[in-house]
Amino acid sequence: MSLLAVEALCQEYRVPAGVFARRPLVAVDRVSLGLREGETLGVVGESGSGKSTLARCILQLERPSGGTVTFDGRELTTLGGRELRGVRRLLQMVFQDPAASLNPRLRVGYTVAEPLRLHRLREGGAAVGARVEELLRAVGLGPEHVDRYPHQLSGGQQQRVAIARALACEPRLVALDEPTSALDVSVQAALLALLRDLQARLGLAYLFISHDLAVVSAMAGRLMVMYLGQVVEEGAATELLARPRHPYTQALVSAVPRDTPWAEPARLVVAGEPGSSLARAAGCRFAPRCPWAVGRCRAEPQPLRPVGAGHAAACWRAAAGELPPWPGTAGRTERR
Amino acid sequence: MSGPLLEIRGLRVEFATPRGVARVLVGVDLDVDRGEVVGLVGESGCGKSVTALAVLRLLRAPGRVSGGRVRFQGRDLLALPEPGMRGVRGRGIAMIFQAPRDCLNPVLTIGRQLGLLLARHDRVAGGAATARARELCEMVELPDPERVLRAYPHELSGGMCQRAMIALALACRPALLIADEATTALDVTVQLQILLLLRGLRDTLGLAQLIITHNLGVVAEACQRVAVMYAGEIVETAAVGELFAAPRHPYTRRLLAARPRIGAAPDGEPIPGSVPDPLARPPGCAFHPRCHRAQPRCGEQHPEPAVLGPGRTVRCYYPEP
Amino acid sequence: MTRLDPATCGGLAITLALVLVALLAPWVAPHDPYATDAGRALRPPSLAHPFGTGVFGEDILSRVLWGARLDLLIAAGAVGFALVLGGALGAIAGFAGGLTDEGLMRGMDVLQAFPNFILALGIAAALGPSLPNLIVAIALTNVPVYARLMRSQVLTQRTAPYALAAVGVGNPMGRVLFIHLLPNTWSPILVQATLQSGWAILQAAGLSFIGLGVRVPTPEWGVMIGMGVQQVTAGQWWVAFFPGLAIMVAVIGLNLLGDGLQDWLDPKRR
Numbered sequence: 001m002s003l004l005a006v007e008a009l010c011q012e013y014r015v016p017a018g019v020f021a022r023r024p025l026v027a028v029d030r031v032s033l034g035l036r037e038g039e040t041l042g043v044v045g046e047s048g049s050g051k052s053t054l055a056r057c058i059l060q061l062e063r064p065s066g067g068t069v070t071f072d073g074r075e076l077t078t079l080g081g082r083e084l085r086g087v088r089r090l091l092q093m094v095f096q097d098p099a100a101s102l103n104p105r106l107r108v109g110y111t112v113a114e115p116l117r118l119h120r121l122r123e124g125g126a127a128v129g130a131r132v133e134e135l136l137r138a139v140g141l142g143p144e145h146v147d148r149y150p151h152q153l154s155g156g157q158q159q160r161v162a163i164a165r166a167l168a169c170e171p172r173l174v175a176l177d178e179p180t181s182a183l184d185v186s187v188q189a190a191l192l193a194l195l196r197d198l199q200a201r202l203g204l205a206y207l208f209i210s211h212d213l214a215v216v217s218a219m220a221g222r223l224m225v226m227y228l229g230q231v232v233e234e235g236a237a238t239e240l241l242a243r244p245r246h247p248y249t250q251a252l253v254s255a256v257p258r259d260t261p262w263a264e265p266a267r268l269v270v271a272g273e274p275g276s277s278l279a280r281a282a283g284c285r286f287a288p289r290c291p292w293a294v295g296r297c298r299a300e301p302q303p304l305r306p307v308g309a310g311h312a313a314a315c316w317r318a319a320a321g322e323l324p325p326w327p328g329t330a331g332r333t334e335r336r
Numbered sequence: 337m338s339g340p341l342l343e344i345r346g347l348r349v350e351f352a353t354p355r356g357v358a359r360v361l362v363g364v365d366l367d368v369d370r371g372e373v374v375g376l377v378g379e380s381g382c383g384k385s386v387t388a389l390a391v392l393r394l395l396r397a398p399g400r401v402s403g404g405r406v407r408f409q410g411r412d413l414l415a416l417p418e419p420g421m422r423g424v425r426g427r428g429i430a431m432i433f434q435a436p437r438d439c440l441n442p443v444l445t446i447g448r449q450l451g452l453l454l455a456r457h458d459r460v461a462g463g464a465a466t467a468r469a470r471e472l473c474e475m476v477e478l479p480d481p482e483r484v485l486r487a488y489p490h491e492l493s494g495g496m497c498q499r500a501m502i503a504l505a506l507a508c509r510p511a512l513l514i515a516d517e518a519t520t521a522l523d524v525t526v527q528l529q530i531l532l533l534l535r536g537l538r539d540t541l542g543l544a545q546l547i548i549t550h551n552l553g554v555v556a557e558a559c560q561r562v563a564v565m566y567a568g569e570i571v572e573t574a575a576v577g578e579l580f581a582a583p584r585h586p587y588t589r590r591l592l593a594a595r596p597r598i599g600a601a602p603d604g605e606p607i608p609g610s611v612p613d614p615l616a617r618p619p620g621c622a623f624h625p626r627c628h629r630a631q632p633r634c635g636e637q638h639p640e641p642a643v644l645g646p647g648r649t650v651r652c653y654y655p656e657p
Numbered sequence: 658m659t660r661l662d663p664a665t666c667g668g669l670a671i672t673l674a675l676v677l678v679a680l681l682a683p684w685v686a687p688h689d690p691y692a693t694d695a696g697r698a699l700r701p702p703s704l705a706h707p708f709g710t711g712v713f714g715e716d717i718l719s720r721v722l723w724g725a726r727l728d729l730l731i732a733a734g735a736v737g738f739a740l741v742l743g744g745a746l747g748a749i750a751g752f753a754g755g756l757t758d759e760g761l762m763r764g765m766d767v768l769q770a771f772p773n774f775i776l777a778l779g780i781a782a783a784l785g786p787s788l789p790n791l792i793v794a795i796a797l798t799n800v801p802v803y804a805r806l807m808r809s810q811v812l813t814q815r816t817a818p819y820a821l822a823a824v825g826v827g828n829p830m831g832r833v834l835f836i837h838l839l840p841n842t843w844s845p846i847l848v849q850a851t852l853q854s855g856w857a858i859l860q861a862a863g864l865s866f867i868g869l870g871v872r873v874p875t876p877e878w879g880v881m882i883g884m885g886v887q888q889v890t891a892g893q894w895w896v897a898f899f900p901g902l903a904i905m906v907a908v909i910g911l912n913l914l915g916d917g918l919q920d921w922l923d924p925k926r927r
Contacts, residue, residue, distance in 0.1 A: 046523035047494075061821055088827045101818040105840050115826040154610055162822070169826060184379040184550065189594035190606030211524060214596040241598050255528040257553025259597055261576045271479070273493045273526055 009067035042220030092166035098158035109146035156187035235311030347404035375559030430505035436497035447485030495526035567622035665917025671910025686719035709895035743803025751811030810842035851915030855908030
């Protein structure tokens with residue numbers, strides 16, 4: 001029943017350093033994940049975590065430098081040309097900046113109709129036109145939008161067009177890369193509701209990427225937390241957000257601005273910033289900022305270890321129970 | 337000097353566009369008291385950034401202030417001649433912006449930019465300036481001040497640039513700091529650091545702050561009082577606890593309900609419709625076409641703010657109970 | 658809904674007028690441009706000869722009008738050729754990347770290392786003075802500009818999300834390039850082309866002036882200036898002045914048009 005199986009995916013870039021030398025920038029470091037039909041996996045992380053790169057590599061919009069991506073039984077990394085184009089229709093992506101993801105010179109109708117023609121999903125002008133209107137209705141737009149240009153639509157409407165374009169392909173999986181980050185709160189809520197509705201009706205699997213834990217928790221059943229290219233924790237969304245075990249997840253959860261002014265969220269404030277994936281660290285990439293890091297953390301690579309039912313964290317100290325329990329709702333701020 | 341530190345009354349701003357005059361601000365009333373942190377919250381296009389720019393007289397053509405009054409420390413800022421205004425910018429009121437790296441001069445080191453500011457406003461130079469620069473770096477919790485002062489903006493990360501910008505803002509001991517979406521472009525863990533820093537500055541320096549944001553969570557974290565803005569006017573003001581506990585304006589209520597929250601089920605219905613075009617404002621209340629409590633009167637008469645208590649106003653004929 | 662401002666309108670008007678003149682020259686010109694009349698040499702502007710006559714008694718006005726044909730042809734030909742060749746090279750370099758990109762760009766560097774005029778001079782001298790060779794020479798010296806412009810546009814647009822999305826929905830590379838990328842790269846290149854048309858006319862005039870372009874007695878503005886330059890000191894200013902004025906008007910018109918074209922081509926104005 002597994003729709004998507006990603007095994008040890010790596011993406012490395014060579015960046016110039018000095019006059020002739022090139023250094024590797026490891027954007028995605030041996031990431032594995034699985035996704036079933038109709039399921040939503042949330043991928044969370046801050047800038048530099050590699051989450052967007054991960055999505056592009058899975059969809060073969062970028063060729064990963066290592067690892068395998070198995071979709072519906074087929075290995076995608078070895079596919080090329082026409083075969084890949086055929087499979088592409090089943091894995092679609094919605095991008096962060098809706099205005100930039102639509103060709104400014106093409107009308108909405110053309111943009112949504114293009115996949116229908118490319119993959120011969122409808123033949124003939126009338127059938128294509130009818131389907132385009134159907135798709136626009138499905139995302140909450142009307143036939144009056146068919147002849148508009150992207151710049152004549154609002155951000156929320158543009159994103160709906162992007163979703164309609166993705167749906168035109170009749171995909172099985174849709175990767176959503178921060179689909180609502182560029183939108184206002186009120187528009188965001190509507191769009192998320194639309195996405196949930198479409199998933200229920202069409203049985204789509206979602207790979208939902210976001211830096212916003214609140215948004216992700218509304219959409220995903222399972223979460224995967226990434227830091228500088230590595231997966232640091234994964235598990236059921238409710239469990240992970242209520243009882244984060246990896247120090248970075250704890251920092252991330254506690255960084256979410258409080259719900260109400262009187263709430264006293266548990267806080268783990270870590271100093272510094274994510275940094276970059278240039279320095280090839282042997283061990284845990286979070287160690288420089290972690291309040292509980294010891295020598296072993298920096299020296300040895302940290303695989304994911306079970307810390308609960310269906311819950312794993314890439315921290316040997318968390319798995320060994322050496323870290324203080326996460327307070328939950330008691331207000332406490334630890335500073336490093 | 338009695339009265340609020342910053343007093344804005346009936347501020348109106350227009351933009352001349354090829355398609356007509358866009359009324360971006362239609363009468364903004366806002367107060368910030370000494371040492372108080374006030375949040376100005378609204379979605380994109382409501383005019384919150386324009387308000388800040390208008391206060392500091394930084395609006396450029398085709399925008400212009402078309403009416404209203406702005407008083408800072410008792411002085412009328414809109415009537416002040418430009419040299420006087422230059423004395424206020426940076427010294428009395430300082431501002432930090434959304435993209436810190438874009439707002440720092442890319443060809444000067446942080447130390448030099450700080451030095452220029454100190455020399456100009458405080459007439460401080462040499463050893464005294466260096467000492468003050470180091471003091472400021474400590475105040476904004478910049479690690480390794482020596483390195484930062486010698487660095488160029490592109491060598492610093494986003495969070496450090498923002499701290500550097502706050503240091504520049506504090507250099508001349510302003511009474512008021514305006515933060516325009518200062519944490520929007522930062523990673524969330526860095527955002528928390530900056531918000532805690534701003535709270536610390538309120539406690540240690542008694543720095544009054546006007547925090548402009550679209551993020552209600554930031555308001556809950558950082559502000560004592562909050563003003564909600566919609567389509568160029570303030571629709572509700574309240575102490576922050578009151579606003580979250582009992583929002584009275586329908587827009588505020590819908591905005592609070594529309595936020596995704598961890599652990600909470602995705603809530604309520606999204607707000608139908610969209611923000612009005614400043615070139616074509618609906619008659620009466622600007623929000624009435626989208627309001628679930630709208631009555632005929634709302635489309636005919638423009639509501640004035642009703643005072644519900646000290647510091648508590650609502651611009652609505654039929655506020656939520 | 659496009660709003661044409663006065664400057665662009667002016668540019669458009671001038672350019673259209675020039676094209677009309679070029680097309681209608683045989684019928685509008687009062688005299689045969691090649692006709693000579695030694696008895697009426699070097700007469701100042703008068704009713705019979707509004708622009709005066711030249712060294713051999715030829716009517717300057719007719720020659721200026723006929724010259725429009727040649728100069729516009731040269732401008733269009735040279736710029737068109739440079740645009741197509743440069744654009745193609747730039748698009749290939751930008752899209753392919755790697756060694757192809759490096760190789761092509763270093764080739765462009767070599768071409769640009771020579772001062773523009775000297776290079777045109779060299780090519781024209783090597784090929785021999787004639788109209789087609791003149792066009793080729795000017796075109797070749799302008800190829801690097803379009804190549805670089807197109808390359809940078811393609812590089813920018815290639816990583817734009819809409820290009821990625823086009824690949825994502827299953828477009829083959831050819832469609833991505835021609836249907837998605839190229840239409841979004843045209844605008845600055847077309848603008849550059851109109852601006853350069855003026856420059857091409859100047860180059861042609863310069864090359865003809867020193868004898869490497871079109872030969873006397875062909876009516877071409879540069880050649881005419883060459884013929885009239887010596888007369889200026891003798892007081893017969895009109896021989897060189899009117900062709901010079903024609904060049905100025907043409908260059909201004911094309912420049913104004915080019916400036917306005919950028920806005921006009923922007924889809925956001927629709």
